[in-house]
Amino acid sequence: MSRAAQRAGAQAAAEARALQGALAELAGSDETARLAGINAFFNRRMAFHDDKAVWGQPDYWASPMEFLQQRQGDCEDFAMAKYFSLLALGLPSERMRLVYVRAVIGGPGGVSQAHMVLAYYPAPQAEPLILDNLIGDIRPASRRPDLTPVFSFNTEGLWQGVGASSAGDPLARLSRWREVLAKAREEGFVP
Incomplete structure (x- = not known):
């Protein structure tokens, strides 16, 4: 991770050192503390800006190191950085999606927009906990009526809606995910 950060630039190197410190501090912690620590790390240190402002294009999925270098990104960047950081802490990919x-922004009657979050399942078939950049605290999905799932994925699979039925191989169906996964491996986030 340090070598990839050095190649990415001074800002990435500084942020990677901070992330490595957080990872080391959280390594001996329980699951709840790891989730809260990683969620807070990214929500406090990174700014939300859309891809057009950050990357000059309508949709770009940044690798964790690219996100650290920019110190800003959109919802996908927050969710994926949290996913890869939790993987680095040893949390199993099958528990994360x-x-x-579809997020309703501005309360009931607000604007509906596409959004990405990270869901963590403490046990198989358990209600997921939602890590989000819009709301700082981690809440069970039932306490997030503003979110309607469309589809989910991880390194293990791709699912439609909230059901457990697989919709196929995420690497075959999501080219941007394939690209981010390859970059995250090069950056040392994924073995």
């Missing part, structure tokens, strides 16, 4: 949702 990146979830595309």
Whole structure:
């Protein structure tokens, strides 16, 4: 991770050192502390800006190191950085899903927009906990009525809606995910 950060630039190197410190501090912690620590790390240190402002294009999925270098990104960047950081802490990928949702922004009657969050399942079939950049605290999905799941994925699979039925191989169906996964491996986030 340090070598990839050095190649990415001074800002990435500084942020990677901070992330490595957080990872080392959280390594001996329980699951709840790891989730809260990683969620807070990214929500506090990174700014939300859309891809057009950050990358000059309508949709770009940044690798964790690219996100650290920019110190800003959109919802996908937050969710994926949290996913890869939790993987680095030893949390199993089968317990996490990146979830595309329709989010109602501005309360009931607000604007509906595409959004991505990270869902963590403490046990198989358990209600997922939602890590989000819009709301700082981690909440069970039932306490997030503003979110309607569309599909979810991780390194293990791709799912439609909230059901457990697989919709196929995420690497075959999501080219941007394939690209981010390859970059995250090069950066030392994924073995």
